[in-house]
Amino acid sequence: xxxxxxxxxxxxxxxxxxxxxxxxxxxxxxxxxxxxxxxxxxxxxxxxxxxxxxxxxxxxxxxxxxxxxxxxxxxxx
Amino acid sequence: xxxxxxxxxxxxxxxxxxxxxxxxxxxxxxxxxxxxxxxxxxxxxxxxxxxxxxxxxxxxxxxxxxxxxxxxxxxxxxxxxxxxxxxxxxxxxxxxxxxxxxxxxxxxxxxxxxxxxxxxxxxxxxxxxxxxxxxxxxxxxx
Numbered sequence: 001x002x003x004x005x006x007x008x009x010x011x012x013x014x015x016x017x018x019x020x021x022x023x024x025x026x027x028x029x030x031x032x033x034x035x036x037x038x039x040x041x042x043x044x045x046x047x048x049x050x051x052x053x054x055x056x057x058x059x060x061x062x063x064x065x066x067x068x069x070x071x072x073x074x075x076x077x
Numbered sequence: 078x079x080x081x082x083x084x085x086x087x088x089x090x091x092x093x094x095x096x097x098x099x100x101x102x103x104x105x106x107x108x109x110x111x112x113x114x115x116x117x118x119x120x121x122x123x124x125x126x127x128x129x130x131x132x133x134x135x136x137x138x139x140x141x142x143x144x145x146x147x148x149x150x151x152x153x154x155x156x157x158x159x160x161x162x163x164x165x166x167x168x169x170x171x172x173x174x175x176x177x178x179x180x181x182x183x184x185x186x187x188x189x190x191x192x193x194x195x196x197x198x199x200x201x202x203x204x205x206x207x208x209x210x211x212x213x214x215x216x217x218x219x
Contacts, residue, residue, distance in 0.1 A: 005213055008202035010177035019159065019175040019206070040163065040173035 080186040081145045084152035087191045088182055091128045092138045092158075100125065104190040111196050130167060135160030135176070154182045158198070162207060169209060176206040 010019045016029035017037035039046065056062040078086075083102050090099045100121045109118040109127060118127045131138060138160030146153045158178045163171050180198030184191055204210045 006201055007213060008199070008205040009179070010202070010206060011212065012174035012176065012206055017161070017172075017174045019177040021177075037173050040171075 078189065079147075080150060080152050081147050083186050083189065083191060084145065084147075084154050084182065084184045085142050087184070087194075088142055088154055088156055089140050092132070092140050096125065096128055102190055104188075104192050107191055107193065109194045109196065112198070112200055131160075133164045134162055134166030134169075134171070136164055137161050150185050150187050152182075152184045152186055154184065156180055156182065166207075169207065172207055174207060176203060178203050178206075 007022065010021050012018065013020050013027055013029060015037075016034040017040075018027070018029065018033050020027045057066055087099055087102055090096075103121050103124050105120055107120055107124060109123060111118065111127065118124060138158060140156050140158045142154055142156050144155040156179070158180065159175070161173065161175045163173060165171055178198050179202075180196060182194055182196045184194040186192065201210075205212050
């Protein structure tokens with residue numbers, strides 16, 4: 001009936017996720033959109049890192065590192 | 078407010094943070110027929126349930142009315158929906174992808190309120206854009 005499997009008129013850009021009309025002559029990824037999309041894809045990894053980093057900061061080594069960093073910051077201020 | 082304006086507001090405004098205001102234009106006995114839904118959405122609660130499900134999946138969703146034709150109490154509205162899938166959509170995990178969907182609403186407006194709507198949109202395109210089903214399927218070979 002269609003001659004081919006129906007295709008969506010729009011598809012998200014594989015790089016930045018922006019909706020792009022099929023056959024559009026040019027699409028340039030906007031840096032902000034690109035960053036948002038990539039951060040969204042990594043959201044679980046980022047959340048895991050935050051969790052692990054927070055846990056490390058609660059250890060003796062983490063507390064000491066935070067104290068040293070704060071001391072250095074005050075000295076530079 | 079004429080029937081076209083009511084149909085336009087019912088289509089566009091819930092996605093502009095005006096869901097509660099739009100409910101004033103939805104009749105108690107409103108019935109919405111939507112593709113894939115086992116049962117029609119009924120009344121203001123049904124309308125809210127429908128909008129909320131899509132707003133959960135696409136918090137920045139917008140609907141833009143492209144064209145309308147009215148005859149008596151019937152309004153046909155052609156629209157384009159856009160949104161970014163940053164929330165779970167009816168059990169499907171968020172993809173972060175932006176989608177653009179075209180659809181048509183066939184609505185009956187009486188006594189200043191929406192009474193019944195048949196809404197058809199390109200669900201195949203939506204699912205392709207979300208990557209839920211393949212963008213293309215190879216043609217069968219003999």
